[in-house]
Amino acid sequence: MPDSFDLGEPPQPAKAEAYRVLARKYRPQTFAELIGQDAMVTTLGNAIKRDRLAHAFLMTGVRGVGKTSTARLIAKALNCIGPDGQGGPTIDPCGVCEPCRAIAEGRHIDVIEMDAASHTGVDDVREIIDASRYAAVTARFKIYIVDEVHMLSKNAFNALLKTLEEPPAHVKFLFATTEVNKVPITVLSRCQRFDLRRIPAEKLAAHFAEVCGKEGVTAEPEALALIARAAEGSARDGLSILDQAIAHADLDGGHGVSGVTADAVRQMLGLSDRGAVRDLFAMLLAGDAAGSLASLRRQYDYGVDPVAVLRALLETVHGITLTKVGAAPDPAQPVEERTARIDWATGLSFPVLHRLWQLVLKGHDEVATAALPIEAAEMALLRVIHASQLPDPGELARRLAEGGAVQAVPATPAIAATPVAATAATAPEPAPSLVPETFEDLVARLEDSGSLALAARLYNGARVVRYAPPELMLSGSRPMTADTVAELTAALKLLTKQGWRIGFDDVPGTPTLKEQEDANAEAKRLAVWDSPMIRAAREAFPETVLEDWPGKRRLA
Structure with a gap:
């Protein structure tokens, strides 16, 4: 028999690369890709240029705005050596040198990430304290990134305080938290704090459009706007929703995703049309x-x-x-x-x-x-x-x-079944006069029109010298600011459809509406107190008292 031939292992199909969700795939790798946090990037850039770097940073904000990503970017910025290996700290890390690549891949020996949610005790912090005494192995700085730092126990925080206040020159601490109110003030005072803002919906929608372009997916602008609003300022949440929307979209003959539509997104999110x-x-x-x-x-x-x-x-x-x-x-x-x-x-x-x-x-x-x-x-x-x-x-x-009767009335014609009908509806006949007869009526009209603060100021502080519409003369003993006078003039013109003259005179004027109502309430109280029935009760029970007699006090 002829010798058998060893053909070796049969060829194996290429192993498909594991799918990475969009939130991880498009995590910012440079500060330029960190959307919505321009003020923080500017501050960090200036600190690096001027060599005024703090020894501890605290990033706080809602989920998904880039706290941990910012911590990693700071680590890259501080340890970048440039493509030629001669660079220094920079706000624009090159991304190609060994420190940049190792930090991006999470394998740099001198950049230690710790999840405080699962390492809450003193022993975990003691390991950081002991290791921080030793110089960095290969990097310029040894950096500790502690995520959700508010989860550390009280004793753990106390153990960290001394090292956090006076760390070795080669050590930087980067903390991230969603609940900054749970971080002790003694820790906050030792950190440079950055409050990362919610990302505006329009910036999120533009970012999602860019991601769709890179993924070869078409999406309706309204669909991206719906996803951006549902994300509530979180880039990570929005990318997760976009990932789901792409998977939810119809297939185009099996050749790829045809597009993400607004109707599909509403249906997916359970939003009302x-x-x-x-x-x-x-x-x-x-x-x-x-x-x-x-x-x-x-x-x-x-x-x-x-x-x-x-x-x-x-x-x-x-x-x-x-x-x-x-x-x-x-x-x-x-x-x-x-x-x-x-x-x-x-x-x-x-x-x-x-x-x-x-x-x-x-x-x-x-x-x-x-x-x-x-x-x-x-x-x-x-x-x-x-x-x-x-x-x-x-x-x-x-x-x-x-003392009039109160009856239900049909819906006003100005509120019609559709917006178009609302504009076309016949307006009710105007009232015979738009000018209130008394100053008290004027204040009530201002209150009903929505000018509550202005009505309250008049109710509590205005003493009328003369009310002769469209002229209002007030006592100078209760002066008003120029802003209040201007606001009142504009409100009266809008209310009565005519211009008003508002002046001040150095005479006492009538009591304010509040003072008048307080006086009326007191008069009613005294009348009740002196009534025959109450007088008989007082004689039988000398310790009888009359509880507070409520006045109107609508705007007090």
Whole structure:
């Protein structure tokens, strides 16, 4: 038989590289890649250039803003030797020298990372103290990175204090924590502290777009904006959501991901559709109970959490209020959303918006803890609709004060089923006069219009010399600041549709509204005290006292 041939091991298929999640793959490797923390980078760069480096740094902030990444970047910046091996500390580490590569890969012998959550005791800290006495093996500095440092025990912190205050020249401590309030003040005072900010949503969306480009994935801008808002300022959380959205996206014939859509992201996150929320909000304002409940049930059947619906309504009320005060619009919002908010801001007053906010907020809290969430959400919406048919609180107070009847009224025509209808609705006939008859009525009108602080200042401090609209003369014994006078002038012009002249005279003037109400309350108290029934009780029980007699004191 012919000799057999040894062909060796059959060829093995190449081992596929393990997938790395986006949050790890796109961890910043340079300070230029660290988004949203420009002030901290500038401070560190200046400290390195001027050789004014602290011996201990503390990075604090919410999850995912780059605390541990910043600590590793500082380690690289302090130990970088440059491509030629002759460089010194720099805010722009080269990333190619052996110290930079070893630190990035987590294998540098002189850069020690410790998780304080699993090393909380004195013995763990004692190891750091003992090792810190010895010089670095290969690096310029021996660096200790302690993550979640607030988890150290009280004794561990105390053991570290002396070394932290006077460490050897070759040692640097880098601490990271999400709960800086749990770090002892004695430790904080020995560290240079950096508060890392939440990353703005627009910067996160731009970062996610760049990541999608590198991954060969197309994504709708609105989808990235939704992910950025859901991340709540955390780059790591946002990248994790983006990772999930890419996996959730449809496949294009098996050749790759076709794209991340806003609808898919909403479905994945359980967010309420913005169009459905606008329709629901319009039905609430119109008092359409059946339509509102049907809209809520449709979203619930699609898998939307009732709490998410109430949260979306809160965001809508908040957005309309900001639009009404002239805040800049969110560029990530769809055009339809911005247009609807502008229309609603035109048709809704501040008192109505504040009342809506309180009603929806109360409903949100109830639904979040309810045993029957969808039923609680329905009751909350019905409460909002019922409140829309009640008179304004200021009008209600005046009717009660005048002894008039209080009746429910239909939804005002200015609050219609859709924003377009709201602008087209017929406005109610104007009142015969916009000017309040008395100074007290004027203060009440200011309060009802939302100018609570201004109304309170007038109620407590203004002594009227002459009230002859559009002129108001006040006593100079209670002077007002120029800002208050300007604010009052603008508020009165907006309230009465005419300009006012406000002056001061050096005469006492009438008592303030608060002083008048206090005097009235005291007069009522004395009248009760001297009444025959109370006088008989005082004679029978000499120690009888009359408890505090409450006055009106609406703005006190």
